[in-house]
Amino acid sequence: MGALLESIHSPADLKRMNLAQMTELAGEIREFLIQTLSKTGGHLGPNLGVVELTLALHTVFNTPEDKLLFDVSHQAYVHKILTGRLDRMETIRQPGGLNGFMLRTESEHDCYGAGHAGTALSAALGMAVARDLSGGTEHVVAVAGDAAFTNGISFEAMNNIAEQTKRMIIVLNDNEWSIDRNVGAIARYFHSIVTNEHYKNLHDSAHRILERFGGKTALTVARRAEEAAKGMLWPSMLFEEFGLQYFGPIDGHNLPLLIETFKFLKNADHPVLLHVLTQKGRGFQPALDKQKKFHGLGPYDPETGKTEPAGKPTYAEVFANTLVEMANHDDRIVAITAAMPSGTGLDLFKPHHPKRYFDVGIAEEHAVVFAAGMATRGYRPVCAIYSTFLQRGFDPIVHDVALQKLPVLFCMDRAGLSGDDGPTHHGLFDISYLRGIPEMVLMSPKDEDELADMMKTAFELPGPSAIRYPRGAVAGVTRKVEPRAIPLGKAEVLIDGSDVAILGLGPMVSMAKELAVRLECAGYSAAVINPRFVKPLDRGMLELYSRRVAAFVTFEDHVKMGGFGSAVIEALQEMGSAVPVVRIGWPDHFIEHGKIEDLRAKYGLTVEQAQAQVLPLLTHRQTPTLVAS
Ligand SMILES: Cc1ncc(C[n+]2csc(CCOP(=O)(O)OP(=O)(O)O)c2C)c(N)n1
Numbered sequence: 001m002g003a004l005l006e007s008i009h010s011p012a013d014l015k016r017m018n019l020a021q022m023t024e025l026a027g028e029i030r031e032f033l034i035q036t037l038s039k040t041g042g043h044l045g046p047n048l049g050v051v052e053l054t055l056a057l058h059t060v061f062n063t064p065e066d067k068l069l070f071d072v073s074h075q076a077y078v079h080k081i082l083t084g085r086l087d088r089m090e091t092i093r094q095p096g097g098l099n100g101f102m103l104r105t106e107s108e109h110d111c112y113g114a115g116h117a118g119t120a121l122s123a124a125l126g127m128a129v130a131r132d133l134s135g136g137t138e139h140v141v142a143v144a145g146d147a148a149f150t151n152g153i154s155f156e157a158m159n160n161i162a163e164q165t166k167r168m169i170i171v172l173n174d175n176e177w178s179i180d181r182n183v184g185a186i187a188r189y190f191h192s193i194v195t196n197e198h199y200k201n202l203h204d205s206a207h208r209i210l211e212r213f214g215g216k217t218a219l220t221v222a223r224r225a226e227e228a229a230k231g232m233l234w235p236s237m238l239f240e241e242f243g244l245q246y247f248g249p250i251d252g253h254n255l256p257l258l259i260e261t262f263k264f265l266k267n268a269d270h271p272v273l274l275h276v277l278t279q280k281g282r283g284f285q286p287a288l289d290k291q292k293k294f295h296g297l298g299p300y301d302p303e304t305g306k307t308e309p310a311g312k313p314t315y316a317e318v319f320a321n322t323l324v325e326m327a328n329h330d331d332r333i334v335a336i337t338a339a340m341p342s343g344t345g346l347d348l349f350k351p352h353h354p355k356r357y358f359d360v361g362i363a364e365e366h367a368v369v370f371a372a373g374m375a376t377r378g379y380r381p382v383c384a385i386y387s388t389f390l391q392r393g394f395d396p397i398v399h400d401v402a403l404q405k406l407p408v409l410f411c412m413d414r415a416g417l418s419g420d421d422g423p424t425h426h427g428l429f430d431i432s433y434l435r436g437i438p439e440m441v442l443m444s445p446k447d448e449d450e451l452a453d454m455m456k457t458a459f460e461l462p463g464p465s466a467i468r469y470p471r472g473a474v475a476g477v478t479r480k481v482e483p484r485a486i487p488l489g490k491a492e493v494l495i496d497g498s499d500v501a502i503l504g505l506g507p508m509v510s511m512a513k514e515l516a517v518r519l520e521c522a523g524y525s526a527a528v529i530n531p532r533f534v535k536p537l538d539r540g541m542l543e544l545y546s547r548r549v550a551a552f553v554t555f556e557d558h559v560k561m562g563g564f565g566s567a568v569i570e571a572l573q574e575m576g577s578a579v580p581v582v583r584i585g586w587p588d589h590f591i592e593h594g595k596i597e598d599l600r601a602k603y604g605l606t607v608e609q610a611q612a613q614v615l616p617l618l619t620h621r622q623t624p625t626l627v628a629s
Helices: 011-015 019-040 044-049 051-060 077-091 120-134 146-150 152-164 184-194 197-213 218-230 255-265 285-289 315-329 364-376 387-402 430-435 448-460 506-521 539-548 564-575 596-602 607-621 624-628
Strands: 067-070 140-145 169-174 245-251 272-277 333-337 357-359 380-384 409-412 441-443 465-468 492-495 500-504 526-530 533-535 551-559 581-586
Touching: 011 051, 011 077, 019 044, 019 051, 019 077, 019 255, 044 051, 044 285, 051 077, 051 140, 051 169, 051 255, 067 120, 120 140, 120 152, 140 146, 146 152, 146 169, 146 184, 169 184, 184 245, 184 272, 245 255, 255 272, 315 333, 315 380, 315 448, 333 364, 364 380, 364 387, 387 409, 387 430, 409 448, 430 441, 430 465, 430 533, 430 551, 430 564, 441 448, 448 465, 492 506, 500 506, 500 607, 506 526, 506 551, 506 607, 526 539, 533 564, 539 564, 551 564, 551 607, 564 581, 581 607
Parallel strands: 067 140, 140 169, 169 272, 245 272, 333 357, 333 380, 380 409, 409 465, 441 465, 500 526, 500 551, 551 581
Antiparallel strands: 441 533, 492 526
């Protein structure tokens, strides 16, 4: 670790440095990030892009008194380094270590937690208005990426800001990338500002002046930038129409210019937006070459950027390849992603069916209503949205899709615990928020072959449906040549039994099988069932086993409350059955980040826990021979 970096324990240490030292510090931070994240994994590219920006912000503003927010906050590692967490950076995203996002419980400098996009402007406005009401003087600064402006909430906030406060600073960190390339009119608009010749000349002269005089004339430059920006081709700049005074674009790696500009903006008596241009992955060639890959990744070689070759395919890949096949034979199939083409696998679909592929930006709510609109015209839209981000789409799923009985298919990747990303990204609520919606069919495949069957099933349904599947590699089973539709609401009995019925939802069926083996060894006859459908539940199967067994066990990678096991209890109660149900799932508690296996052990999502809970319910069934032995 560099000597300057080593001396940083709080923002006060940074404020003591001169410009030359800060510039050196920027290099040391980059090197530190490249080395550290090569072991832990994390959001390398976005953080390499905001080194100077974060240094400038912490030089000019005083957290925790001043409020500094980052949208999504995956780019807040430098902020963490500067605010007393340097010595714990090696634990980032590791069990018990620092979270990969901002967390109010982690530091007083993290005034607002996030993980989902589009919240920074609204939350910052809330803080600014609270300050105004209580007569405070602190500054409120929201840093949001260009892709965050594809999000409706950002625009809802902008519509409101100028009416609510006179003092708020927004920093638009424009690197032209979301995780993939940023999309849509707003991306084009930003691009047109950046590529404008007028700006380029200004930028070049700003550089020359700064080189000559250090930071001294930067204020003049910022003022000139303002004038020039106003005199540009657009008489009414978008942000100005929103009542935000627009400044920029300025070079987001020019530390003196950034510092001087923030000093100047600090005194503004109206809300302002500063447009800074940064380079994602700056200082690490592999990240510049592969922006998408280095947005967020696991461990890599710090010299070459190489990562371990992937083993088995992922659920996302199987989903996308299956969709390509199905779309080859069905012109009505269209695929929609909300800024996650690579994460959901839809980047594999795009080259095959470019006209039937839609990236709508970070706009899940819009994605769902857009899908509903297409469905009214006879198309079969597939919304591929992670379980956690589909939370944003809840109302349109109810109001636009289900109420109108439109055949939209929701494919929810990352359903279940997401692991090292933590509570903002765990997909633990989708069963609860979907199963109460009339018309909805909700499925979860035990393996990749069944995923394809469920997609086929969904395309034959007259109304909405959803499929939940986990992050990562598939089970690795042999696939049928052609997927087969599954009869609606029909569970699959994998092993018959008469003492206990164990239901393992989706890939959790492997735990059900393991429990069955243990119980068989203890002398019990255990049935293993792959429920396949959370809704409609296979009531026939439940009724049959409720007459036979002494207990049910349910396994699910979801919160217990309102989840699959709860659905089983409700159904049994409605049937008048009193057979007890042991539910294995996540407790009513936000689960921290960590390794999935560790967290399962900590929170009792284990075969041992299930066994311990179910055995006392079975004792009266024990066979005499085994009791004797
Ligand atoms: C609601 C929501 N949808 C999707 C995501 C996934 N996601 C995380 S970061 C990101 C891109 C952010 O791009 P930008 O705001 O421009 O920041 P950059 O990484 O380029 O600095 C996306 C789509 C998310 N965090 N939240």
